[in-house]
Amino acid sequence: MTLPGGVRAHVQAQYDAVADESGLLLVAGKRDRIELALSKTYGRLWVSVSQSASRYFTRAGAPLGQGRSIQADAGIWLRQDEPDIALKMLGYANQFSATGGPEWLYAKLSPTGVPPTANSFIPAGDDVAGVGVTLNALAADRYSSHWVPFGEVDVLSSRRLGNAADLNLGLQGPVLGGDQLSFQYQREQNTTGLNRQWSLQYRIWFGP
Structure with missing residues (x-):
């Protein structure tokens, strides 16, 4: 709203x-x-x-x-x-x-x-501050007729963990036309440990 x-x-x-x-x-x-x-x-x-x-x-x-x-x-x-x-x-x-x-x-x-x-x-709780840079962050919510890379890198300072870096990298694009396939890798360090995740997503776009 x-x-x-x-x-x-x-x-x-x-x-x-x-x-x-x-x-x-x-x-x-x-x-x-x-x-x-x-x-x-x-x-x-x-x-x-x-x-x-x-x-x-x-x-x-x-x-x-x-x-x-x-x-x-x-x-x-x-x-x-x-x-x-x-x-x-x-x-x-x-x-x-x-x-x-x-x-x-x-x-x-x-x-x-x-x-x-x-x-x-x-x-455990934590306080974190940092800076980051993003590439093609807007691409995830709009259709693209070609393959594009996207990503985010954050450099962080944690009260409990000291300095760390989080990564979110991927590639997305069409397969048959009005659709989108994306591959994504995420790496995050927090108080529960080092978490890594690979994901695969397929979406079909309707309308203009």
């Missing part, structure tokens, strides 16, 4: 959703979350901020804890035609607290034979 002053607002609510903040949450947990995001564009400049609040549970329903996150980024488009290029600054702060604990049926997840504690599910 668009608010007065050209501010765009986005509200998202999740119930019993997949939780990927830690390995144990991904395997045996779930979350409820509400998030509010605001963004504003000033010509070639943009700024956005979002805040979310989450509650975590085991798949069986036992409470595990809560989390809060605030994220912000601001940037400038050096070029908006293809290939579009942008520079940005970004930062986020995550806070988590563990309460309660999993049921005994989750003892099978622990080599000791007793259920892991709630702290084992809930990740």
Whole structure:
């Protein structure tokens, strides 16, 4: 939705959703979350901020804890035609607290034979700031009649991890005409460890 002053607002609510903040949450947990995001564009400049609040549970329903996150980024488009290029600054702060604990049926997840504690599910919080550059970030939401590379590189400073770099690289283009196939590689370092992911997506475009 668009608010007065050209501010765009986005509200998202999740119930019993997949939780990927830690390995144990991904395997045996779930979350409820509400998030509010605001963004504003000033010509070639943009700024956005979002805040979310989450509650975590085991798949069986036992409470595990809560989390809060605030994220912000601001940037400038050096070029908006293809290939579009942008520079940005970004930062986020995550806070988590563990309460309660999993049921005994989750003892099978622990080599000791007793259920892991709630702290084992809930990740550590962190404060992060950094700078980044993007290539063809706008291409993901528009049809292209040829193959184009896209990517993002962020250089970050983390309170817990020190200096790190996140990568998001890919290639996308048409196969039969009005469609799009994309290959993507993502690498992210956070308090849960080093995460790498390959993805393949196929979309069909309708309309003009």
